[in-house]
Amino acid sequence: MDTTHPKDLAAVLARFVSVWSSSATADHAAPALTCMELDALLELFVTVGALDAAAEWMDAHTVNEPECEGHFVPGTPPNRPTMPL
Numbered sequence: 001m002d003t004t005h006p007k008d009l010a011a012v013l014a015r016f017v018s019v020w021s022s023s024a025t026a027d028h029a030a031p032a033l034t035c036m037e038l039d040a041l042l043e044l045f046v047t048v049g050a051l052d053a054a055a056e057w058m059d060a061h062t063v064n065e066p067e068c069e070g071h072f073v074p075g076t077p078p079n080r081p082t083m084p085l
């Protein structure tokens with residue numbers, strides 16, 4: 001059941017991006033995320049045009065994730081290993 005009004009959804013997304021695009025938040029939380037969790041967040045940021053936030057989270061995630069070889073970015077070839085941000 002979808003009860004979210006489109007205007008409410010836009011406001012919710014704007015608030016989410018505003019809060020979660022903080023570099024301090026990215027530095028604190030991104031290293032703790034799995035690659036799949038980060039991909040879901042990156043997809044949201046890229047979809048709403050928050051490319052700087054996506055880059056911040058990607059950088060913060062890979063600093064302490066030596067096993068991570070990169071993340072898929074929607075709209076890019078599937079095997080592209082890094083974000084073009």
Ligand SMILES: [Zn+2]
Binds near residue numbers: 034061065068069
């Ligand atoms: Zn990763």
